[in-house]
Amino acid sequence: LLLRLGRNSLVCNYNLNPTVLYQMIENSEWEPAIHLFDKSVFDDIDVGIFCNPISFGGKKKKDPTVQEQARTWVIKKEDSDRLVTRVEFCQLPLHAAIQYKA
Secondary structure, eight states, X not given: OOOOOOTXXXXXXXXXXXXXXHHHHHTTOHHHHHXXXXXXXXXXXXXXXXXXXXXXXXXXXXXXXHHHHHTEEEEEEOOOOSSSOOEEEEEOXXXXXXXXXX
16 A cells, blocks of 8 residues: 655554544444534533644644544554555544444
8 A cells, every 4th residue: 555645634643643533433432423523512622632643744733623633544554573564554534434334
């Protein structure tokens, strides 16, 4: 799998720091995932404080918003000692929602 993500793509490593939104989708936590987008639920707090840092254009970005999490590419690489590491998957939370039959 050859990855060509743009310089301004949001990216996180599945093995180290998947986003909260992605983890909720992966665990079939549909209601909490939906409520992340319900602004009225989070009027007084920043949803980003619950998130792991993601990479934006090669720079770390702490506390991504739920909208940033929704457009963050989650990349899972195989655990290997080889020089070239194979990418197992690269997907957006939308792809995960389809995969996990949201």
